[in-house]
Amino acid sequence: MSSLPALLLVDDDEEIRGQMKWALAGDYHVLEASDRPTALAQVKQAMPGLMLLDLGLPPDVEGASEGLAILRGALQINPLTKIIIITGNSDRSKAIAAIQSGAYDFIEKPVQLDVVKVVLQRAQYLANLERENRTLSQQAGQSEFEGLVGSCEPMQAVFHVIRRVAPSDVPVLITGENGTGKELVARAIHRQSQRKDAAFVAINCSAIPDTLIESELFGHEKGAFTGAAQQRKGRIEHAQGGTLFLDEIGDIPLPLQVKLLRFLQDHEIQRLGGKDSIVVDTRVIAATNVDLQSAIRGGRFREDLYYRLCVVTIPVPPLGERQADIPLLARAFLLRCVDEQKKSIAGFTSEAMAALIDHPWPGNVRELENRVKRAVVMAEGRYITPSHLELSSAGGMEGEAVTLRGQRENREKDVVRLAMEKTNGNISRAAAELGISRPTLYQLLDRYGLKKPKQEG
Ligand SMILES: Nc1ncnc2c1ncn2[C@@H]1O[C@H](COP(=O)(O)OP(=O)(O)OP(=O)(O)O)[C@@H](O)[C@H]1O
Ligand SMILES: [Mg+2]
Structure with missing residues (x-):
């Protein structure tokens, strides 16, 4: 078999086919057809990546119906075929119909061979690009880990840490700019852990007003404050047996940081207005896009809480670094x-x-x-x-x-x-x-x- 890319010429004019073949045979493995059955049989058999197609073929030499039928038939067999239409220069509407049906491009008669060559070359280039794209998507299958796509070295390092820390219960602190994938990393840790069948409970500390965040986290008893008409479990309790994800931990108010620290030490909480201690077994993962060290220096974050949370720290690199x-x-x-x-x-x-x-x-x-x-x-x-x-x-x-x-x-x-x-x-x-x-x-x-x-x- 020829190593040149296959090109199918479909034209009922033998002389034109001869000329084209003469001009193109050095760069392509040229196949020929003069009617629909032969053309489609060639497409099935040889799967040419490129086709030059004259729209006006018998029995509809003046119209385009036969050419368009070949176009559709060929794309049905191999949707990746790049089909270039040859039309008369007064046939703009036919060319548009062909492009709408999936033709790659059109060339007007009288055909200039150097134009044909450039168009074919470009089509071949795009075909290669499609192949590369397909290879890329296959690679994507291999370099995806728990929904995280990444094959570069820094992301492989992140995957490695996730695999290592997931089975344990140590707290993890995930740092990184906005939109780098911190939440996905947290979810990946949860799914790789023994806790994967229990809940993953996320709370965004910056999205909840300071006045509500305590009850949101710890829950409350009936009558604990005005408006507390029912007893309500907090997110920590909802994460029983599973993972609690404290997103934007840097925004948690200072008084609450003390309470959170106590929970991390004792694994016990009290609901607001409650007297009983409730034991909660949950793994804590926190994330932040601010520099907690400088928040500590600025007195906005407690150092002791920081050291509890950052037993393992996973910095997620910004996209510009990958x-x-x-x-x-x-x-x-x-x-x-x-x-x-x-x-x-x-x-x-x-x-x-x-x-x-x-x-x-x-x-x-x-x-x-x-x-x-x-x-x-x-x-x-x-x-x-x-x-x-x-x-x-x-x-x-x-x-x-x-x-x-x-x-x-x-x-x-x-x-x-x-x-x-x-x-x-x-x-x-x-x-x-x-x-x-x-x-x-x-x-x-x-x-x-x-x-x-x-x-x-
Ligand atoms: N490596 C990745 N592979 C695939 N999708 C990703 C990856 N990283 C991030 N995403 C997607 O980008 C979006 C942002 O990710 P995510 O919410 O995890 O970021 P974040 O760091 O928590 O952002 P923020 O700080 O703004 O909360 C999500 O839709 C997520 O699915
Ligand atoms: Mg996030």
């Missing part, structure tokens, strides 16, 4: 959203991925998750672009083109730019790389306002 995980995380969120919203998005363009990696992410993983979610809502095509993410493209590619032609030109420009970058601006090598003549490359550089090297190397 750039290598951004593609994995983005991909995981994409899959999740695509599933929820029933959209058929194949992945991120390379520009979008580059923009994601370059963004500083002050809101950390939560911000990344929200961006991807919004992009999935906004996206119409098969790929998420920098503009869907509302991030400027790292490569400086302009905003999205609205027209089909504009979209194609964007891709063309991109391929040309990549070739120039790859060859360090060497026109001869870039032209060879693109499979076009040097004059054509000069024209393309002009058309897209790309920099021309001063001297040819």
Whole structure:
């Protein structure tokens, strides 16, 4: 079998097929078909990644019905096939119909072979990208631990500590900026522990007014204060046998810190207005996004409570320190959203991925998750672009083109730019790389306002 990528040519005109085959056989393993049954049989048999398809085929030479039927049939067999439509230049509506049915691109007659080559090259590039995306998502399966995605060294270290501390009952303090995944880490510890079948009870100490937090944590007896019409168990009691997660522990009022410390020492509580001591067996995990050391120095946090809580400390690194995980995380969120919203998005363009990696992410993983979610809502095509993410493209590619032609030109420009970058601006090598003549490359550089090297190397 040929190691070249397979390309299926579907055209009823033998002469055109001959010309195309002659021009493309050096780069592709070219297959041919002149009608629907042959074309679909070839798709089934050889699974070509690329197809050039003339829409006007017998019995509907003037219309597009036969071509569109091949298009749909082929995508049903292999949804990843990149199908490029060949249309007459007055057939804009047919081209649009084809794109709506899932064609990758269209080329107008009379066909210019260098345009065909660039479009095919770009399609092949995207096909590779899809394959990489799939590999990434498979890797995501391996580098996911209890809902935490991460394969970089700092996250692997976090997973390692979680596994080590989970079986014991020691308190754990999780530190890190907003949105880094502290709550997920707490839940992972719980799920890896013997307590996993009992409750995981979370309380966000910063979200509850100071006046209510005591009764929220410790519960109260009937009549303990005005409005306490019923006896009520607190969150600590609800976590009996399980795990209590004290989120934003730095915001807990000082008087309550004393009471909490006593509970951590004795494993006993008294409800507000109650006299009996209740023994509670729960594991305590706390989280904070403030520097507790400086809160101690500022007199806002008790040192003795701090030392009780921080027997094991897990610092969760900000997303900016684990750039290598951004593609994995983005991909995981994409899959999740695509599933929820029933959209058929194949992945991120390379520009979008580059923009994601370059963004500083002050809101950390939560911000990344929200961006991807919004992009999935906004996206119409098969790929998420920098503009869907509302991030400027790292490569400086302009905003999205609205027209089909504009979209194609964007891709063309991109391929040309990549070739120039790859060859360090060497026109001869870039032209060879693109499979076009040097004059054509000069024209393309002009058309897209790309920099021309001063001297040819
Ligand atoms: N490593 C990760 N893998 C997958 N999803 C993650 C990861 N880290 C965080 N998330 C997701 O990001 C969001 C924020 O995570 P989480 O609530 O755990 O962060 P946090 O540190 O507790 O944030 P805050 O300080 O704002 O409360 C959640 O939707 C969570 O599912
Ligand atoms: Mg949190």
